[in-house]
Amino acid sequence: MAELEIKNLHKKFGKTKVLKGIDFSLEKGEVVSIIGSSGSGKTTLLRCINFLEIADEGEIKVDGNTIFKSGENITSKKMQEMQLLFGMVFQNFNLFPQYTVLENIMLAPKLHAKQKYKNDFKMKKEAVENIRQQALTLLERVGLTDKKDNYPCQLSGGQQQRVAIARALALNPKILCFDEPTSALDPELTGEVLNVIRGLKNSDTTMIVVTHEMEFAKEVSDKIIFMADGIIAEEGTPSQLMDNPKTERLINFLQK
Amino acid sequence: MFLEVTKQLCIGFGMTLKLFSLTLLFSLPLGLIISFGSMSKFKPLKWFTKVFVWIIRGTPLMLQLIVIYFGPGLIGAWAQGQIANGSTGAFINFMATFKVFDRFAAVLIAFVINYACYFSEIYRGGIESIPVGQYEAGQVLGMTKSQIFFKVVLLQVIKRIVPPMSNEIITLVKDTSLARIIAVYEIIWSAQVFIKQAGLLWPLFYTGAFYLAFSGLLTILFGYIEKKMDYFRS
Numbered sequence: 001m002a003e004l005e006i007k008n009l010h011k012k013f014g015k016t017k018v019l020k021g022i023d024f025s026l027e028k029g030e031v032v033s034i035i036g037s038s039g040s041g042k043t044t045l046l047r048c049i050n051f052l053e054i055a056d057e058g059e060i061k062v063d064g065n066t067i068f069k070s071g072e073n074i075t076s077k078k079m080q081e082m083q084l085l086f087g088m089v090f091q092n093f094n095l096f097p098q099y100t101v102l103e104n105i106m107l108a109p110k111l112h113a114k115q116k117y118k119n120d121f122k123m124k125k126e127a128v129e130n131i132r133q134q135a136l137t138l139l140e141r142v143g144l145t146d147k148k149d150n151y152p153c154q155l156s157g158g159q160q161q162r163v164a165i166a167r168a169l170a171l172n173p174k175i176l177c178f179d180e181p182t183s184a185l186d187p188e189l190t191g192e193v194l195n196v197i198r199g200l201k202n203s204d205t206t207m208i209v210v211t212h213e214m215e216f217a218k219e220v221s222d223k224i225i226f227m228a229d230g231i232i233a234e235e236g237t238p239s240q241l242m243d244n245p246k247t248e249r250l251i252n253f254l255q256k
Numbered sequence: 257m258f259l260e261v262t263k264q265l266c267i268g269f270g271m272t273l274k275l276f277s278l279t280l281l282f283s284l285p286l287g288l289i290i291s292f293g294s295m296s297k298f299k300p301l302k303w304f305t306k307v308f309v310w311i312i313r314g315t316p317l318m319l320q321l322i323v324i325y326f327g328p329g330l331i332g333a334w335a336q337g338q339i340a341n342g343s344t345g346a347f348i349n350f351m352a353t354f355k356v357f358d359r360f361a362a363v364l365i366a367f368v369i370n371y372a373c374y375f376s377e378i379y380r381g382g383i384e385s386i387p388v389g390q391y392e393a394g395q396v397l398g399m400t401k402s403q404i405f406f407k408v409v410l411l412q413v414i415k416r417i418v419p420p421m422s423n424e425i426i427t428l429v430k431d432t433s434l435a436r437i438i439a440v441y442e443i444i445w446s447a448q449v450f451i452k453q454a455g456l457l458w459p460l461f462y463t464g465a466f467y468l469a470f471s472g473l474l475t476i477l478f479g480y481i482e483k484k485m486d487y488f489r490s
């Protein structure tokens with residue numbers, strides 16, 4: 001069974017139709033890259049999957065369970081639960097400036113633990129200690145152990161994005177989404193972030209990466225989706241798409 | 257004489273400080289409520305709030321003081337006149353009970369409303385200047401709206417509003433002298449008593465030292481708060 005299934009997703013802003021029926025599915029542990037020219041709806045698709053936007057039409061299933069279906073109302077509490085199935089890494093990091101690196105990673109898990117254990121101080125304390133250990137492990141994984149007590153403004157863009165990745169991972173999302181994780185970075189800093197994402201490939205995390213880094217997409221993806229004008233114009237393995245593009249649009253896109 | 261003047265001015269300054277601190281105590285939270293009103297998605301509330309803030313910020317505080325002090329009394333007198341001419345009804349009876357406020361209460365109400373409106377605009381500016389990305393980052397991490405406000409946004413807002421707030425609060429120190437137009441005995445009033453009774457002008461100049469000392473103290477305090485939040489940039 002597919003881990004993530006998107007069916008017939010539509011989204012419009014006012015009169016502009018941005019997504020015009022998106023269908024795709026992902027297996028557990030798969031990495032899919034989404035490419036396509038500016039304005040084709042890549043960000044909007046990720047935002048609909050993450051509940052930052054509510055799609056107008058369509059269905060989203062995780063492990064066979066419908067988590068979103070247009071026309072069905074969801075309470076905000078339910079939505080919050082659904083949101084935790086997904087992680088999101090933004091183009092411009094969006095770290096919380098007033099917290100240190102470690103605090104950024106621990107903040108949300110700590111709040112969830114507090115909600116869960118309410119007055120059980122002993123359990124809460126234990127949970128927080130576990131969260132701390134996990135945060136430190138994650139920091140090691142993204143290579144920033146020595147920066148754990150620094151504030152975001154003291155880090156380079158590449159380092160900030162690595163923290164953002166660790167922060168998303170700290171909630172153990174089933175599916176991690178990246179929206180152009182390197183396009184706000186100086187060219188010499190993209191490598192370190194891409195390396196971290198490469199490193200995640202071998203874990204269980206399913207990933208959706210919107211990117212303009214073609215070489216990277218080709219190397220890391222199990223599947224590539226090419227979007228144009230709110231639809232999936234072409235989809236397949238990296239070699240199918242990159243080496244044998246079928247549609248005119250993709251051919252034009254790849255030539256640029 | 258100097259000691260006597262100092263003593264009298266201290267008493268007047270006590271009133272100034274009382275007005276200052278009570279105004280802050282009520283207007284700081286009221287301003288937050290008003291700012292939520294002006295950012296409300298419920299259009300009528302939003303527009304009502306905006307018009308109200310526009311009126312308060314667009315007219316002199318001195319005028320507002322006079323309206324609040326004399327207004328209820330005038331309404332009461334007018335309603336009583338109507339009743340004497342044969343008008344009846346619950347509303348007119350209710351209006352007939354309006355009386356002139358206690359002087360200090362009138363001043364306090366005018367100051368609280370006026371400053372709450374100014375603060376609300378500063379709060380609104382601060383809250384709206386926080387990038388949506390901060391809210392969205394909180395949202396994708398499964399935080400609730402109130403968790404996002406209190407744990408993520410609030411401190412950033414505070415950092416941004418400290419400089420404009422400190423300006424406004426120092427203006428308040430000086431605005432308290434307006435209270436004397438409806439005879440609330442603050443420090444300038446105390447000094448004027450010496451002009452009338454002893455022909456002494458210097459006590460009035462001397463009040464300047466009180467204002468300077470107090471606003472100097474506030475400047476240092478706000479400088480310290482700003483410094484405390486220097487550790488992050490947002």
Ligand SMILES: Nc1ncnc2c1ncn2[C@@H]1O[C@H](COP(=O)(O)OP(=O)(O)OP(=O)(O)O)[C@@H](O)[C@H]1O
Nearest residue numbers: 013014016018036037038039040041042043044045
């Ligand atoms: N909140 C919004 N309100 C109105 N229009 C929007 C909104 N968000 C996106 N759009 C429009 O939707 C279209 C698709 O935008 P989207 O950001 O999804 O494209 P994209 O593929 O991510 O582009 P890019 O490569 O530049 O990031 C654009 O025409 C954009 O102007």
Ligand SMILES: [Mg+2]
Nearest residue numbers: 042043044179
């Ligand atoms: Mg985009």
